[in-house]
Amino acid sequence: RCRWLALWPGSFPRKGNTKGWPCVHVATMSxxxxxxxxxxxxxxxxxxxLKSFFEFHGAIRKVTVSGTAACIQFADATAARSALLFDKAAFLGRTIGVAQASVEAAAEKVA
Incomplete structure (x- = not known):
């Protein structure tokens, strides 16, 4: 099931006028x-x-580590947005980068 995601207030399409509007799975945005x-x-x-370090922001569903990078899936999008505040934070003596996962990459990791 898809839900509409708005880029700004009032940007939801009117009923029946949904042509051209993106539909993204909310789970991929978290x-x-x-x-x-x-x-x-x-x-x-x-x-x-990593799970212990990022749990401060909210419940974590899954942590996937691949090489020197990782993907952290939160239970909700609010926690993921909060986790972006840890960009350039120190973790195990290293400066980490934290960015919102792209929709396509997150969808692959959820599957």
């Missing part, structure tokens, strides 16, 4: 990508540390 997590291949311990 993920962030984290870069520079570790020097080399991250471990399961790194995933647990």
């Amino acid at each position: 993920a962030v990508d984290v870069t520079n997590v570790s020097d080399d291949e991250a471990t399961a311990e790194t995933a647990e540390l």
Whole structure:
């Protein structure tokens, strides 16, 4: 099921006038990508540390670590937006980058 996402207040389409409006799964908007997590291949311990580090922002559904990057899926979009505040934060002695996961990438990680 899809829901409409608005870019600004009042931008929802009127009933029956939905042509050209994007429909995105809300679940895909609740993920962030984290870069520079570790020097080399991250471990399961790194995933647990990331989960503990980011739980401050809200409930986490899943942490996926791949190489030196990770994707964190939150239970809701508000938590993901809050997690963006950790961009350029120190994690395990490294400065991490935190960005909203792209819709396409998040959809692949959810599947």
